[in-house]
Amino acid sequence: MTFANPHEQLFYEALRIRRAEERIIEIYPTDRIQSPVHLSIGQEAIAVGVCHPLRIEDPLFGSYRSHAFFLAKGGSMRSMFAELYGKATGGSGGKAGSMHLTAPEVGFMGSSAVVASTIPNAVGAALAAQRRETGQVVVTVFGDGATEEGVYHESLNFAALHQLPVLFLCENNGLAVHSKLSDRQAYGICEHAATYGITTQRCREGWDFVRVNDLVGQAVEAIRRGDGPRFIECRTYRYQEHVGIGCDHDVGYRPRGPLEAWQANDPLLNEPALVEAFDPAIRDEIDDAVQFAESSPWPGPEQLLADVA
Amino acid sequence: MTFANPHEQLFYEALRIRRAEERIIEIYPTDRIQSPVHLSIGQEAIAVGVCHPLRIEDPLFGSYRSHAFFLAKGGSMRSMFAELYGKATGGSGGKAGSMHLTAPEVGFMGSSAVVASTIPNAVGAALAAQRRETGQVVVTVFGDGATEEGVYHESLNFAALHQLPVLFLCENNGLAVHSKLSDRQAYGICEHAATYGITTQRCREGWDFVRVNDLVGQAVEAIRRGDGPRFIECRTYRYQEHVGIGCDHDVGYRPRGPLEAWQANDPLLNEPALVEAFDPAIRDEIDDAVQFAESSPWPGPEQLLADVA
Amino acid sequence: MGVAYKIEEDQAQTTTYREALFRCMRGALADHPETFILGQGVDDHKGTFGSTVGLAEEFGAGRVMDSPLAEESMTGIGIGAALNGLYPIQTHIRADFALLAMNQIVNMAAKYKYMFGGRFEVPMLIRMVIGRSWGQGAQHSQSLQSLFAHVPGLTVIMPATSDSILETYPWIIENHRGPVISLEHRLLYDIAFRGDDARPENSPLSSRLLRRGKDVTIVATSIMVLEAKRAAEHLAETAGIEAEVIDLHCVSHPDRQMILDSVARTGRLIVADTSWQAYGVAAEISRIVCEHDPSILRAPIATLGMAPAPCPTAKTLEDLYYPTLRSLADTAARMVVGEEDHGVTLPEEASMADVYKRFKGPF
Amino acid sequence: MGVAYKIEEDQAQTTTYREALFRCMRGALADHPETFILGQGVDDHKGTFGSTVGLAEEFGAGRVMDSPLAEESMTGIGIGAALNGLYPIQTHIRADFALLAMNQIVNMAAKYKYMFGGRFEVPMLIRMVIGRSWGQGAQHSQSLQSLFAHVPGLTVIMPATSDSILETYPWIIENHRGPVISLEHRLLYDIAFRGDDARPENSPLSSRLLRRGKDVTIVATSIMVLEAKRAAEHLAETAGIEAEVIDLHCVSHPDRQMILDSVARTGRLIVADTSWQAYGVAAEISRIVCEHDPSILRAPIATLGMAPAPCPTAKTLEDLYYPTLRSLADTAARMVVGEEDHGVTLPEEASMADVYKRFKGPF
Ligand SMILES: Cc1ncc(C[n+]2csc(CCOP(=O)(O)OP(=O)(O)O)c2C)c(N)n1
Ligand SMILES: Cc1ncc(C[n+]2csc(CCOP(=O)(O)OP(=O)(O)O)c2C)c(N)n1
Numbered sequence A, B: 001m002t003f004a005n006p007h008e009q010l011f012y013e014a015l016r017i018r019r020a021e022e023r024i025i026e027i028y029p030t031d032r033i034q035s036p037v038h039l040s041i042g043q044e045a046i047a048v049g050v051c052h053p054l055r056i057e058d059p060l061f062g063s064y065r066s067h068a069f070f071l072a073k074g075g076s077m078r079s080m081f082a083e084l085y086g087k088a089t090g091g092s093g094g095k096a097g098s099m100h101l102t103a104p105e106v107g108f109m110g111s112s113a114v115v116a117s118t119i120p121n122a123v124g125a126a127l128a129a130q131r132r133e134t135g136q137v138v139v140t141v142f143g144d145g146a147t148e149e150g151v152y153h154e155s156l157n158f159a160a161l162h163q164l165p166v167l168f169l170c171e172n173n174g175l176a177v178h179s180k181l182s183d184r185q186a187y188g189i190c191e192h193a194a195t196y197g198i199t200t201q202r203c204r205e206g207w208d209f210v211r212v213n214d215l216v217g218q219a220v221e222a223i224r225r226g227d228g229p230r231f232i233e234c235r236t237y238r239y240q241e242h243v244g245i246g247c248d249h250d251v252g253y254r255p256r257g258p259l260e261a262w263q264a265n266d267p268l269l270n271e272p273a274l275v276e277a278f279d280p281a282i283r284d285e286i287d288d289a290v291q292f293a294e295s296s297p298w299p300g301p302e303q304l305l306a307d308v309a
Numbered sequence C, D: 001m002g003v004a005y006k007i008e009e010d011q012a013q014t015t016t017y018r019e020a021l022f023r024c025m026r027g028a029l030a031d032h033p034e035t036f037i038l039g040q041g042v043d044d045h046k047g048t049f050g051s052t053v054g055l056a057e058e059f060g061a062g063r064v065m066d067s068p069l070a071e072e073s074m075t076g077i078g079i080g081a082a083l084n085g086l087y088p089i090q091t092h093i094r095a096d097f098a099l100l101a102m103n104q105i106v107n108m109a110a111k112y113k114y115m116f117g118g119r120f121e122v123p124m125l126i127r128m129v130i131g132r133s134w135g136q137g138a139q140h141s142q143s144l145q146s147l148f149a150h151v152p153g154l155t156v157i158m159p160a161t162s163d164s165i166l167e168t169y170p171w172i173i174e175n176h177r178g179p180v181i182s183l184e185h186r187l188l189y190d191i192a193f194r195g196d197d198a199r200p201e202n203s204p205l206s207s208r209l210l211r212r213g214k215d216v217t218i219v220a221t222s223i224m225v226l227e228a229k230r231a232a233e234h235l236a237e238t239a240g241i242e243a244e245v246i247d248l249h250c251v252s253h254p255d256r257q258m259i260l261d262s263v264a265r266t267g268r269l270i271v272a273d274t275s276w277q278a279y280g281v282a283a284e285i286s287r288i289v290c291e292h293d294p295s296i297l298r299a300p301i302a303t304l305g306m307a308p309a310p311c312p313t314a315k316t317l318e319d320l321y322y323p324t325l326r327s328l329a330d331t332a333a334r335m336v337v338g339e340e341d342h343g344v345t346l347p348e349e350a351s352m353a354d355v356y357k358r359f360k361g362p363f
């Protein structure tokens, strides 16, 4: 696939993620995906904007909400669907499910279902990169809620103290499950991170993959130059419920207004020509991946005790 | 004992602490105090300056380095020495030793040998004070090193979020064991704490008990009025080694210069008339406490399994 | 003050585990002004799987507090609140997350009383939910009772039925002045119980003899208690094998005498637990028997628990990972008949497997 | 690459536990460029009780890194560094502090390999020092092996001698690709060992049969191995009682066959551990025996460990809190003679008690 400009390429990547998750929504009621899913619909622009400036060998660590980053970093569609189906051909051989996607072959290192727990892992990978002079930039992606965990403070401090090549990327969707940010945090995320001596930037237009791409591109360049860690907070908006495939603007914890405002800016909803142009290829890829997952074998009993210690 | 002015009173309190710890140093080689001791010599002014403005019922939580705060808060000299001796008459019946002094009768709640671990306990006590409308102000005392622990971040956030009546009091002696602050922290303690929306103040003259007393007095008043949490960082200087009774300016990790500079300001070393006036009464109290500890019984075997669950 | 909630007198009526939890939470808030609930999402519309739903509206945000994502400090705050006159009830929607609070639980809550010579008490209830099934995976499925039960100063319970909850929670909140950790099983939430189990005679913080039988003793925890009862009924009906079933319930303070008496009678012991076996419940029960008199065992004991691995998500592996009604019945039959080829018809997985299957999250 | 350090051939030469640790730390840095040491104070003049002293000067601050006070993230950083090509050696000067890192140890390090289908490895060594004696108190004295050994994915060792360290550490660093937790005993640091114990035949990650005897099997861990050897020698000399002594060493992966063979021969079992007994080592050994064949036990087993309470500081209580050479010898004599009133002269506490007494900190 060739693209006329970066906007189109990033659009394609973002659309690919959205369609993949929409396919998950379609399949889910059949119970063939027996795995709790945390969808990124509405948040895809961040994943593609962040991953585009990265090299394959730049390690990225994610959370349970990682379909978007897995795909944006270059993880294979087949690997993802097979993993969601719990098949032996999944990226983790069916042992991981949606919450623990991985694709080390493209630097997508790991994703954890324990909030904030991969943040220090990313800092450690950055320490190794610095020590081994690999030239890697490490990225840790986490939600606004993750910044409340103690380990976040510890990780910012260590990264800043040793000027490690790590990008802290906060996807701020204003919610942790159903709890509003203002009910959880007394600090401003960027103001707080800046006190560790880390250069921080805020991106309010989290729907704008080109803007995210540019911001991250500059940050990654600075980090690779040896300027130490950087911090970027991207505002974003989660369209679906926290976990699962439904919508939940009717249950009372959040109003519809901001959803509509966000959607009015969402390129994937506002550029039908590009959607039309890209959908067929994307549909083929997803069809193929689902077919692959469906026809793949289950992991055998010998896998139960394999790879424990 | 009556005093001509607050300076004299606080001087007396501080001297009382120093003499008590000097007595520990004297006794230690006899091995009658079988307990790791973290002395506060050089740091006493903070303890007396902090505790003076407090009410008895204001809970204070400390660390393993708590002789000074125990005494300043009103803990009994006898109780402390008996506890150091491991006697049944000690504040914790001999089960606690130096690192876990307590005197709930005067609001000295507890002290923990795990760095930073009483900070959230203080915040919780403040939550109870707020909920139960007790009018208490809770104080948590911790070192500069403790601010590196994740739970510190979590505790600041919660206290600020709920505007709890708690005073965070950081005794910044620039060291954690033998590690310099600049080798451990990328942030400025006050700048960082301020990002939680907590009013912070720094006191560079940590030898000056009157100044500490005034600062804390104002903060405590504000907190009691319902203004929410406050933060005070006091610079201070530890004269002795981290744990144990020795001096350690000769082992290479810190120069003598700052010690001498600090001592030049230390009222206890520079006002011999007051020392002379107060020493006899203090000596009597300490003699009595040591005598009490010496002659007290050991806890009996029935104590081994008492008070477990 | 009397016990806040009693089991319904009407035995025909059933109560789900979730309803029992809800009644206890509501009862605690209504009857004890010093209680408060602190946990992530306790005030949202899902209300901790329904166990706290609507309580924030009824009792106010000060009594039912949403918490930041900060397990260590939340536990520490609970301890501090307990030290200053409140009774905290804390929730972890997965026991796995409580690993972030181990320092406050083990170094502080468990020790505060003893360490200070009995001068403080830390009354509090920490609820932790054990996840299972439907792709929970390695970090949403751990059953950490052994880690807590190893530590003096903690009381650890694993309520297996609605009754257990209704008997224990109000009693603890009213009478017990130390920290209690309760491991609730997510798959029990939807199960309705008739409430006709024997009730413990004294403190509910002990074990329960649920079924008499002469052939084999099954000591079980949490959801394995249900499997044990089903297995016992199946074996009695189809093969005349009578299993005695003990719900261990208070895993930190099991009723040693009850276990020893039972094994002395049956001579055979199966331990069915929800966690890994090394250093787990089966190990502890083995110690109790071995220290007392191993000769009461007429055969080697059999133990069931999770496979010695993190939990995989693929259904095919998950099915092998957990012990089942069928594997339990098979084990008991083999033990009593004394042969691998015991000839006893094994139960279809139907009943409980259906429960597990119906579970589709949310968490 | 061969094993970095071998035990001295000259049997007369002795090596302290501290020296053994130091040689392994130095050897790891010298022979394996990917190793680094990360821990509080590892680069200071005291150098983790002497085990890392001078290494920062020799290998640079990048290889021997002081860490902030931040146990959870330090462990997480170690894991991340391991995932990206380094081999971290981490230190906790008290095992108690590792409770702050439980999430990274249990939820991450133990699971990273399995959870991702074997696509990652987390080779790392986490050293934790067990404190004891002289007023360490409740929070500086815990011996947390059981908490870790319960969790699949972790390998947990308790080196009891200088040999154990010299055999195991270099081997792990060179050959083992998963996380290893080593619990070192603070009171062993000053003890010099002659180095004449039998060496394990294959991997050093197993148990060690240290002494043959026909009358009773003593399975011991850490410092209790020394007490067991002393007790065995005393009993042999004074009463002709021959105790077989097994150093469990790898508590997560004990040599089951060695234990079962021994108990089958002696018929009697004592387990002497450094921690609490509930859900502890004695429980696990009991499970191994009970699942295999409890009839090999001719008597109830006896177990020694810490009293079921947090550790008190008063000397009088601390003396009761820990098992001793004397209580171990007494237990063995009672078991073998079969009577409370066994008539065997018990050892004076002299030797080990002297060691404990000499210990005066610092931490
Ligand atoms: C340590 C821990 N605590 C609680 C949870 C339950 N939980 C799962 S996701 C989540 C919210 C996280 O919010 P945020 O970091 O903002 O990420 P988002 O889901 O919004 O992308 C919570 C509380 C968990 N998985 N881990
Ligand atoms: C959680 C934890 N980590 C490490 C230690 C070991 N330790 C004891 S005191 C101390 C230094 C604390 O420094 P600081 O907070 O500045 O207090 P100070 O001793 O200077 O008063 C350390 C690392 C501990 N007790 N607890």
Ligand SMILES: [Mg+2]
Pocket (backbone or CB within 6 Å): A143, A144, A145, A171, A172, A173, A174, A175, A176, A177
């Ligand atoms: Mg969020």
Ligand SMILES: [Mg+2]
Pocket (backbone or CB within 6 Å): B143, B144, B145, B171, B172, B173, B174, B175, B176, B177
């Ligand atoms: Mg300090």
